[in-house]
Amino acid sequence: MGDNKTNHRSTSRVLDILELISNGNNEGYTLTEIASKLNVPKSSLFPMLHTLLDRQYLSLDANQGKYCIGMMLFQVGSSYLDNFNIMNDITTELQNITNVCAEASHFAILNNGNIIYLAKIDSPEPIRMISSVGKSLPAYGTGLGKSLLMDHSINELRRLYPDGLKPMTQYTVTDFDLLDEQLSKARQCGFAYEVEESNLYIRCISIPIRQNNKIVAAISVAVPTFRYTQEKADLIQHLLLNAKHRLESILKTIYVDFNNLT
Amino acid sequence: MGDNKTNHRSTSRVLDILELISNGNNEGYTLTEIASKLNVPKSSLFPMLHTLLDRQYLSLDANQGKYCIGMMLFQVGSSYLDNFNIMNDITTELQNITNVCAEASHFAILNNGNIIYLAKIDSPEPIRMISSVGKSLPAYGTGLGKSLLMDHSINELRRLYPDGLKPMTQYTVTDFDLLDEQLSKARQCGFAYEVEESNLYIRCISIPIRQNNKIVAAISVAVPTFRYTQEKADLIQHLLLNAKHRLESILKTIYVDFNNLT
DNA sequence: ATATTGCGTTCGTATATACGAACAAAATAT
DNA sequence: ATATTTTGTTCGTATATACGAACGCAATAT
Numbered sequence: 001m002g003d004n005k006t007n008h009r010s011t012s013r014v015l016d017i018l019e020l021i022s023n024g025n026n027e028g029y030t031l032t033e034i035a036s037k038l039n040v041p042k043s044s045l046f047p048m049l050h051t052l053l054d055r056q057y058l059s060l061d062a063n064q065g066k067y068c069i070g071m072m073l074f075q076v077g078s079s080y081l082d083n084f085n086i087m088n089d090i091t092t093e094l095q096n097i098t099n100v101c102a103e104a105s106h107f108a109i110l111n112n113g114n115i116i117y118l119a120k121i122d123s124p125e126p127i128r129m130i131s132s133v134g135k136s137l138p139a140y141g142t143g144l145g146k147s148l149l150m151d152h153s154i155n156e157l158r159r160l161y162p163d164g165l166k167p168m169t170q171y172t173v174t175d176f177d178l179l180d181e182q183l184s185k186a187r188q189c190g191f192a193y194e195v196e197e198s199n200l201y202i203r204c205i206s207i208p209i210r211q212n213n214k215i216v217a218a219i220s221v222a223v224p225t226f227r228y229t230q231e232k233a234d235l236i237q238h239l240l241l242n243a244k245h246r247l248e249s250i251l252k253t254i255y256v257d258f259n260n261l262t
Numbered sequence: 263m264g265d266n267k268t269n270h271r272s273t274s275r276v277l278d279i280l281e282l283i284s285n286g287n288n289e290g291y292t293l294t295e296i297a298s299k300l301n302v303p304k305s306s307l308f309p310m311l312h313t314l315l316d317r318q319y320l321s322l323d324a325n326q327g328k329y330c331i332g333m334m335l336f337q338v339g340s341s342y343l344d345n346f347n348i349m350n351d352i353t354t355e356l357q358n359i360t361n362v363c364a365e366a367s368h369f370a371i372l373n374n375g376n377i378i379y380l381a382k383i384d385s386p387e388p389i390r391m392i393s394s395v396g397k398s399l400p401a402y403g404t405g406l407g408k409s410l411l412m413d414h415s416i417n418e419l420r421r422l423y424p425d426g427l428k429p430m431t432q433y434t435v436t437d438f439d440l441l442d443e444q445l446s447k448a449r450q451c452g453f454a455y456e457v458e459e460s461n462l463y464i465r466c467i468s469i470p471i472r473q474n475n476k477i478v479a480a481i482s483v484a485v486p487t488f489r490y491t492q493e494k495a496d497l498i499q500h501l502l503l504n505a506k507h508r509l510e511s512i513l514k515t516i517y518v519d520f521n522n523l524t
Numbered sequence: 525a526t527a528t529t530g531c532g533t534t535c536g537t538a539t540a541t542a543c544g545a546a547c548a549a550a551a552t553a554t
Numbered sequence: 555a556t557a558t559t560t561t562g563t564t565c566g567t568a569t570a571t572a573c574g575a576a577c578g579c580a581a582t583a584t
């Protein structure tokens with residue numbers, strides 16, 4: 001929880017409530033659960049929760065007394081994407097990629113060492129990766145993240161992850177030197193790769209999107225290992241490269257301030 | 263602004279701020295603009311806005327001093343869709359529809375007489391409707407909305423829209439009797455239609471999704487009038503009907519409490 | 525049936541927030 | 555360059571919120 005200088009207790013608590021519920025299992029939490037998890041008296045939470053209910057930022061589970069994320073929070077939060085006036089172009093590119101290679105494609109930005117998925121097109125195939133718009137993952141363990149970290153020096157990486165690189169699977173790169181080496185290679189060939197480092201049985205190929213020569217986003221294609229072949233990898237790289245070029249040329253004409261958005 | 267019994271001022275103000283910014287032009291607002299629009303002293307907003315900034319629920323426009331919707335609000339809000347454990351199935355169906363007919367497809371639910379778009383697949387064609395996930399529109403003026411209102415009686419409609427039906431375009435149905443008549447026809451044939459009632463030059467065909475014989479959601483295809491032909495309409499109705507059947511059979515096996523979510 | 529645990533809710537007072545005015549800092553106008 | 559307007563910021567006190575304890579109520583356990 002933010003221990004910065006400026007801190008308005010009521011506001012922080014509202015956000016604490018929303019984050020607690022959104023990060024939890026989506027069964028929701030009761031008032032007393034929230035109170036104990038946030039170390040806030042029930043009586044203080046009571047009027048806040050009811051205001052959030054009235055305004056539909058939370059909803060009360062019919063089963064009994066479990067507070068869940070409400071529709072208004074979704075509506076208000078969705079307007080974040082209005083900042084990206086190229087969102088339509090991005091989904092069009094992803095759509096095209098997935099149409100051709102039949103695998104899921106993603107668009108993400110970097111925030112404090114984590115990737116945030118902003119758009120996703122599902123594979124038409126029945127076996128799919130579980131990933132969703134709005135979710136975040138540590139960048140170092142994902143293909144998308146390696147694209148976004150591509151220009152980082154090893155010192156910047158160490159500063160970004162002061163607690164080290166925690167494994168997400170048995171294949172996650174947890175050594176800074178090895179990660180740095182992979183990023184060097186990625187810088188040379190233009191693509192970043194992930195082999196079951198964030199999800200078992202999933203490989204990923206990714207490419208960064210630059211604006212004024214600075215990496216501002218990345219796109220990727222994720223492939224189950226059993227569908228992964230060299231021919232498919234070649235095809236995906238070709239698709240990613242084309243999409244990258246089109247998006248980067250759009251970024252030259254349209255103003256999108258990525259710096260402001262992360 | 264909610265004028266209900268339970269009302270926690272600080273919480274309400276946080277929500278007022280978020281809603282104001284999310285509904286506005288996405289240039290954002292300055293502190294003083296927010297203060298005057300919400301009738302709240304600047305000095306009261308100051309600590310709140312800074313807490314929201316620190317927590318990345320808002321971001322400060324680089325230009326100068328304009329508060330915009332931040333990334334954390336997007337992340338937290340996105341988790342609303344976790345409630346719908348059939349979201350993947352829904353997007354798959356929409357994907358399929360759009361692949362075949364080459365027009366944009368949507369999925370929406372009803373909330374207080376408004377439709378909320380929860381998923382959308384863009385048309386591959388260059389000329390597209392402007393509609394986005396998380397946005398809401400009055401149900402009576404949209405194809406999706408008419409599907410969602412299909413089972414409503416004229417009295418229920420009058421209660422739902424006590425201030426009458428306000429026109430969105432020159433073709434919007436603003437008469438309760440005419441709307442009721444259209445809904446009756448829709449109930450008979452199973453489909454709801456919209457002809458330039460919410461957006462000029464856009465027509466829409468829609469079908470409701472039922473759970474336990476109760477309408478809980480709707481899917482639609484939107485078509486620019488100049489691309490609209492009877493053959494295409496027939497194709498779209500066929501696609502919608504198939505998708506409806508598949509989604510409804512999924513809803514029989516998976517538990518999704520739509521009542522709780524609106 | 526009775527005790528027990530856990531939940532949401534209410535209430536009076538201590539305390540932290542909200543207010544308005546005054547201030548500082550920047551942008552615009554003169 | 556100076557005046558003027560508009561912005562963000564600080565501060566002391568009035569006031570509304572936060573707290574803990576006690577209450578009522580339901581569900582489970584005995």
